[in-house]
Amino acid sequence: MLWADFLQCYSSSTLLAWSVWWALSTCGYFQVINYAQALWEKIxxxxxxxxxxxxxxxxxxxLGLMFLPPGAFAAFVVSFVKVSWAVWGELALCIFSVVIAVCVCLMDTIRNIWVCxxxxxxxxxxxxxLITIATYQIAANLSMKRYALxxxxxxxxxxxLQxxxxxxxxxxxxxxxDIFLQFLIYASYFAAVAVIFFIAGLYKLFKRRRSGGQNELPTTESVPEA
Known part of the structure; x- marks a missing residue:
């Protein structure tokens, strides 16, 4: 039953996209915060x-507590953002991943403590x-019984991965x-994540354009009960 639920949950393309970003970016996030102090010590x-x-x-x-689930401010704002995430989600993930990659790259290359x-x-x-948005989108595509899974x-x-x-x-x-090469790899890692979702977003838009937009993608794709 658990395996059947697993397959059914991740058969949703929207849920799969947000889950892949969650796993990849959380891995890189932990690496950066774990070794940021070592980088600053070198600089x-x-x-x-x-x-x-x-x-x-x-x-x-x-600042993170304002956005971290279940922060009231973030939950309130995200619930009222009128974006068709099923259409634009991958490209949004790409843009935010680029911002993250640039930040990590600046920390590594500029080597000025205030820039860091x-x-x-x-x-x-x-x-x-973005993790708040991802949580909201994943939860919207699931029944409550499958949240833990x-x-x-x-x-x-x-x-x-970490x-x-x-x-x-x-x-x-x-x-x-050494710590500088490590952060260069972390920046490249987030850049690779951005490329993955850029390609996925372009593919989805191209596929939708070829269909003539007749099948309008929904904002969420709910996974039915087993």
Missing amino acids: LPSNEFEIYNGYVETISTL YTAYIIFRATYML VFGVNTFIALL TLLTVIVVDSAGLGL
């Missing part, structure tokens, strides 16, 4: 300069905003890269 050593890492973490967390701090705050706020699978895949990325990029058993 501005704490034993030589006064640092503001704690303030930046606090500000970015407070600003990019980090924008990075976290953008991710939290889908969100659990998505989170498990994200953590599995483990693999850590072993390959960070751990001495893998490449064991």
Whole structure:
């Protein structure tokens, strides 16, 4: 029964797209926040300069709490956004992923602590905003009995990918890269996510254009009860 529910849930193209973004981006998000302090230490050593890492973490967390589910502000705003996510969802995911990739790239290449701090705050706020939209869209495509299944699978895949990325990029058993190369890879990772959803979005629009728009895509694709 669990396997049948799994197949039925992920047969929804809208739910699948948001779930794939959830898993891929959450993996990259965890990597960035886990190693941001190490990057800042390289750029501005704490034993030589006064640092503001704690303030930046606090500000970015407070901004994130405005968007993190079940934040009242975010839930209220997202519920009234009149966007056909089934049509434009992939391209929206592409745009936001580009913003995230640019922020991580700036943190790695500019190597100015204030640019790093600003990019980090924008990075976290953008991710939290989009993860709220993703949560809303996934929940809208599910019956309540399946929330634990889908969100659990998505989170498990994200953590599995994060483990693999850590072993390959960070751990001495893998490449064991220095912190700047690590963040270059993380920026490239988010850029690859953006490319994936750009291609998916163009394909969906092309397919819809060929059909003449006769079958208007719905805002959500509800998965029926088993």
